[in-house]
Amino acid sequence: MRVTVNGETHSLPDETTVEDLTRHLHVEGRIALEINREVVPRSRWTAHPLREGDAIEIVRAIGGG
Amino acid sequence: MAGDPLVIAGRSYTSRLLVGTGKYQDLEQTRDAIEASGAEIVTVALRRTNIGQDPDAPNLLDVLSPDDYTILPNTAGCYSAEDAIRVCRLARELLGGHRLVKLEVLGDKRTLYPDVAQTLSAAETLIAEDFEVMVYTNDDPITAKRLAEIGCVAVMPLAAPIGSGRGIRNPDNLKIILEEATTPILVDAGVGIASDAAIAMELGCDGVLMNTAIAEAGDPVQMARAMCLAVEAGRLAWRSGRMPERRFASSSSPTEGTLT
Numbered sequence: 627m628r629v630t631v632n633g634e635t636h637s638l639p640d641e642t643t644v645e646d647l648t649r650h651l652h653v654e655g656r657i658a659l660e661i662n663r664e665v666v667p668r669s670r671w672t673a674h675p676l677r678e679g680d681a682i683e684i685v686r687a688i689g690g691g
Numbered sequence: 692m693a694g695d696p697l698v699i700a701g702r703s704y705t706s707r708l709l710v711g712t713g714k715y716q717d718l719e720q721t722r723d724a725i726e727a728s729g730a731e732i733v734t735v736a737l738r739r740t741n742i743g744q745d746p747d748a749p750n751l752l753d754v755l756s757p758d759d760y761t762i763l764p765n766t767a768g769c770y771s772a773e774d775a776i777r778v779c780r781l782a783r784e785l786l787g788g789h790r791l792v793k794l795e796v797l798g799d800k801r802t803l804y805p806d807v808a809q810t811l812s813a814a815e816t817l818i819a820e821d822f823e824v825m826v827y828t829n830d831d832p833i834t835a836k837r838l839a840e841i842g843c844v845a846v847m848p849l850a851a852p853i854g855s856g857r858g859i860r861n862p863d864n865l866k867i868i869l870e871e872a873t874t875p876i877l878v879d880a881g882v883g884i885a886s887d888a889a890i891a892m893e894l895g896c897d898g899v900l901m902n903t904a905i906a907e908a909g910d911p912v913q914m915a916r917a918m919c920l921a922v923e924a925g926r927l928a929w930r931s932g933r934m935p936e937r938r939f940a941s942s943s944s945p946t947e948g949t950l951t
Contacts, residue, residue, distance in 0.1 A: 631742060632739040632742060634742070651742050651743075653742065655750060656750050656785065657740055657785065658737075658781040658782070658784040659784075660777065660780075660781060665783075665784045667784055668784070683739065683781075684742075685737045685738060685739055685740060685778075685781050685785070686737070686739075686740045686751075686785070687736070687750070687751050687752050687762070687764070687782075687785060688735065688736050688737075689711070689712035689713040689715060689721060689735065690711060690712060690713040690734060690735055690736025690738075690767050691711030691714075691734055691736075691880075691902035
């Protein structure tokens with residue numbers, strides 16, 4: 627299936643969960659994640675399957691005013 | 692200052708200087724400047740993670756631990772209520788249920804002035820979702836009052852445009868806002884140099900939030916210390932009550948007993 631992560635298209639095997647994705651991308655640290663504009667809490671990552679066309683945003687804290 | 696805490700959303704802070712973490716050369720300079728500022732509340736931005744980046748690269752939150760600082764996630768860069776609300780929800784997730792946020796909904800890129808209608812709308816939604824909202828706004832007393840009425844925990848008018856370093860451009864409006872305040876009022880944006888911060892505090896502001904004035908100084912760590920002292924000096928001066936102004940001189944030494 628194809629999803630977008632931070633605006634870029636990624637091809638992933640079927641039945642990939644959010645947890646699988648963050649491991650695959652090596653982004654497991656201090657991050658938060660939303661799919662199709664809804665936050666997916668970390669506690670649900672292992673149970674949350676990705677679907678074709680999902681738009682995923684992964685954010686972190688950086689310096690800002 | 693001990694005995695004169697800044698209270699925001701029921702929590703007490705000794706320092707009345709809040710600082711941003713943007714525009715520094717590196718994380719080490721960020722950490723050193725923020726330490727020198729004495730600030731207890733520090734703003735951070737949320738941005739997309741760089742996919743493919745070294746996963747062991749130091750993270751801002753490793754340098755400025757939420758155990759040591761009150762992290763204030765900021766919606767800077769948002770131009771709609773919807774985007775600002777998304778950022779706050781992500782911040783709450785990122786920081787493990789954290790409720791305190793800085794709401795900033797901008798109107799345009801040239802002035803970075805707030806979009807007041809979008810700001811009010813976002814604030815209402817966030818408050819309904821149990822966020823504690825510290826809100827960036829313009830220096831309009833009516834808007835400031837309205838934001839306090841709907842439940843913002845601090846109202847933060849600009850003194851001059853963000854990053855401009857132009858100082859306290861409209862003290863008259865700040866005074867009106869302060870006279871009618873029912874929440875802490877902090878100057879957010881526009882401070883350029885230590886005296887600007889002191890002036891804001893001498894007007895009676897509850898605190899000052901700044902970033903560029905420190906980060907873009909020749910020596911950010913030293914300027915951070917200067918700002919710490921200026922905020923404290925301004926606060927002490929305001930609490931002391933200034934002397935009356937006169938048009939003509941008033942001798943400091945006794946006029947009696949002078950040699951004839």
